[in-house]
Amino acid sequence: MTIRKLSIFGLAALLLLGACATKPPAAPEPEPVAIAPVEPAPAPKAPEISKEELDALHGRVLALRKEAFGLGLKDLMAAEYSVAETRYVAGKTALDADDRPTARTELGAAEPLFADLVAKGAVKVAGMRKADASAARDRAMKEDAGNLSADSLAVADALLAAGNTALAAGDAKAAIAAYTNAATAFDAVEKRSTVVTVRNRVDELLFGPMDSGNYELAGRKFAAVDTLLATDPDAAGDSAAEALLRYRLVLAKGWELVAGGKRDDAQRYKTDSEGIKAQVAVKGAYAEAKAVWDTAAAAYASGNHEAAAALFEQARSLFMTVYEEAAAKRSAAQEAIAAAAAKNQESETIAMQGDVTIEASAASGKE
Secondary structure, eight states: OHHHHHHHHHHHHHHHHHHHHSOOOOOOOOOOOOOOOOOOOOOOOOOOOOHHHHHHHHHHHHHHHHHHHHTTHHHHTHHHHHHHHHHHHHHHHHHHTTOHHHHHHHHHHHHHHHHHHHHHHHHHHHHHHHHHHHHHHHHHHHTTHHHHSHHHHHHHHHHHHHHHHHHHTTOHHHHHHHHHHHHHHHHHHHHHHHHHHHHHHHHHHTOGGGGHHHHHHHHHHHHHHHHHTTTOHHHHHHHHHHHHHHHHHHHHHHHHHHHHHHHHHHHHHHHHHHHTTHHHHTHHHHHHHHHHHHHHHHHHHTTOHHHHHHHHHHHHHHHHHHHHHHHHHHHHHHHHHHHHHHHHHHHHHHHHHHHHHHHHHHHHHHO
């Protein structure tokens, strides 16, 4: 029983070993898996550029561009202006064509360029305006503004000081405005000082009544200068110019009338001199007086009445001397003629008396 079991177990083991040694059949090849093509991810869309955004950008650039042009930077800083202008033109062209990306790029580049141009240019312009104001002040001082227009000069000086303060604070635009006003104010002060000089001359010569309308208008315009100077230097300058014009018209009218009167006086002596043949009796003196007369007449005809007045006065004096000298010669000649005539009469009387005596003697002898 035991041997039989062992045999059975041995046979089973052999069968098992044989089974393990047998190669299993190959597994079938798997079906290839089709791979779907991978689509590339869509590019992210550029953010939408609105028309409103571009219009606002263009408005800012345009304002800066206008400011730069107004400051004169197209000429003063030509190279920098040209660079900014090129970007602006490109942006504006793109904007008109509705090429929004290009418009934003170009206008966006132009904005800081113009902003920087204005910032730097304003400082330069402020310096130039300050120089203008200083030069205007010098001109006013040459017209003796310190004495003739002291209060007005102080007003203009205050505007100049305001410009200096603004420039020191870095506000170039405010400095430009203040310096511009100061220069205009100093010009008005210069004119005002000239007005005072001309008005004083008119009053000294008593010419006011000779052209009362212009004299009164000049006074009103002159008073307006001081009223307007601090708040509206341009208007103050206009008033000063008008006052100066009117006072000069009064002065011119006065000299015209005075010269006319002196011409008439000289004419009377000239006529009287010629009436007694002074051009023959005192030929040299007459020629001198006539030359001055001719010069005076030419000055009067050209409108230089002040010079004509002095020349006619000189001619009057010369013709008066000519007349007196000619009259003296005439009187002497007349006296000589009278004396000669008297002498001739005396000779005739003596001769007649002699004849009578002779005749009487002859008659006596006959008796």
